[in-house]
Amino acid sequence: MGTYITFPELLLWLPLLTAILCFFAKSESMAKSIALLGSLLVLGVSLSSLCYTGDAYRTYNAVNYLWLQNIGASFYITLEGAGKILTLLTAIAFPIIFIATNKNSYKNAAAFFGLMLLSECGLMGVFLAKDALLFYFFWELALIPVYFLCSKWGAEKRVQATFKFFVYTFAGSLLMLTGIIYVYLHTTPRFFEDGSQSMHSFAMQSFYTASLTAGAQNWLFWLFFVAFAIKMPIFPFHTWQPDTYDQSPTSVTMVLSGIMVKMGLFGVIKWLIPIVPLASEKYACVVIILSVIGIIYASCIAMVQDNLKKLVAYSSIAHIGLMCAAIFTMNEVGLQGIMIQMFSHGINIIGLWIVIDVIEKQTGTKSLSQLGGIAHKAPVLTILLVIIAFANIALPLTNAFVGEFMMFAGLYKYSVWLAAVAGLSIILAAVYTLNMVQKVFYGSTNTVTEQVVDINWGTKVGLSLIVVMIFIFGVFPQPMIDLTKIVVSGLAR
Structure with a gap:
């Protein structure tokens, strides 16, 4: 001491x-x-x-x-x-x-x-x-x-x-x-x-x-x-x-x-x-199967969700399911991916919640069907949201791509079929995320969104910091890998 x-x-x-x-x-x-x-x-x-x-x-x-x-x-x-x-x-x-x-x-x-x-x-x-x-x-x-x-x-x-x-x-x-x-x-x-x-x-x-x-x-x-x-x-x-x-x-x-x-x-x-x-090791397969079921189940519900908050909530369940599955593969590449993805998911999901908070505070609704045309009223918010949305679906050069790629690689090494089923979540995530962006931000404004104004300096700073981290750790994830090498080598088979 x-x-x-x-x-x-x-x-x-x-x-x-x-x-x-x-x-x-x-x-x-x-x-x-x-x-x-x-x-x-x-x-x-x-x-x-x-x-x-x-x-x-x-x-x-x-x-x-x-x-x-x-x-x-x-x-x-x-x-x-x-x-x-x-x-x-x-x-x-x-x-x-x-x-x-x-x-x-x-x-x-x-x-x-x-x-x-x-x-x-x-x-x-x-x-x-x-x-x-x-x-x-x-x-x-x-x-x-x-x-x-x-x-x-x-x-x-x-x-x-x-x-x-x-x-x-x-x-x-x-x-x-x-x-x-x-x-x-x-x-x-x-x-x-x-x-x-x-x-x-x-x-x-x-x-x-x-x-x-x-x-x-x-x-x-x-x-x-x-x-x-x-x-x-x-x-x-x-x-x-x-x-x-x-x-x-x-x-x-x-x-x-x-x-x-x-x-x-x-x-x-x-x-x-x-x-x-x-x-x-004995129950790893059971946990991975439960996780993969959760990934597809949550992604499908997110696709038909009209409530913005619940859409992001189910999206989070799908992402966490993939992380849990990657842990129980117990191979080095999958475990390294989960270490990176825990950080990346935390940053990206907070960015989405900040955007939802702005929309709810200004419009008084969380319903996708009541929104539209916000891009005309809040261009800065729209640009920042689109970048965060792309990170949420793990587009290359964003922080989530590195971790998600490694997790799928680890899952593939464990089971090709489970990896293939879980891989459907990539398509489903793109569908519900881009659908949300289209319904909320594009199209014509209506009586609910007509009075929307662009974000204040605090929200700009918060979202900008998230966007900067999305690109930094998307292009250069090595610091995250170095921080967790010992943990990964201790758990991997």
Whole structure:
């Protein structure tokens, strides 16, 4: 334990402290300023940490405090591999969300922005934790603020949507906690310094080496997988998502869709597969088939969807399904693709939600059939949206192309037929995305869209930053590949 503050500590404490400050803000403008400043400081720390990677700088990227010594739990956090990419995504996403939605007004804004930053703290903790009990603590910390954000600031049917969200996620959390306790009791006992009392350990490495029979791994796999599958979500655990995305404040939906779904993917990569490797290999085909069914199912529903928010929600289910399938191929090219795609999908989907937020705020509707001709009124918004839409369907030279190509290559190596079926989603994604662009932005204006004006400076900045990242990581994805090499080589067969 060093005498200086490490990068992981700063990524946790900065959003927590600024969240507390937000709760005491006297005005909405003050709350917005504190939230933006705090998120920018977190981004600065995350970007700085990229200059200190590798074993030579391990002391800057890891910290391990005694926490609950009597039960073998420690406050052990590290910044590495997949966690580094996802903390970077989180750090980038929050300031973009705050900038792009700076004109949105909220009742009791101090509480709203305080809860948003508290959720950021929880997300950071999930991606940093190397102790199972700490991981579970931050898992819940990330979710609880979202319950309040959705139920207090959501749309008319927010209570029903939030209740469904709560039931699903709470059930998943209980399953995961049951699995954590069982594995904990099968870790190698350790002793206190005086040798007087033995204890088990919640440390990640202890979980990796726990004494688990093949039979125990089989049912533990489903405990953990269902918990993570609900959070992603994948078919058939997805039914909470469209309604929650539709009824939540759009800023909260950006966090849910862009970042929070990655908690499930991260859990599979860092916890599920290493803890129960035999069961993961045994049930890989079942999971991939479920994922491919979800890809086609969600894509088909998105094609006939009239609600903009639900269209993007089903689009997200299809993309996440492909990522989940790629993980369970357990070959290097597929796993490398998922690492890149987790970041790219987060950036692109937030861009789509920003555009939807602008349209809903200006027109008062989310219905495609009521919109049209917005390109005549908001040319800058249209140009930026078209680029983001092309990235969403993985057009070459955009960030999503690299990851999606590698995921399909990994799936092809696993099964040609499953890859062929999943490949239909490329065509379906192009159909529903381009159809959305045509119906909303082209054609003639009507009474609903006649009063639309182009986007303000905050939204321009937010969307422009996303477009810049789309092209940078589309042309030069190597930094993302380098960050995750160790994780990929550890999981690949």
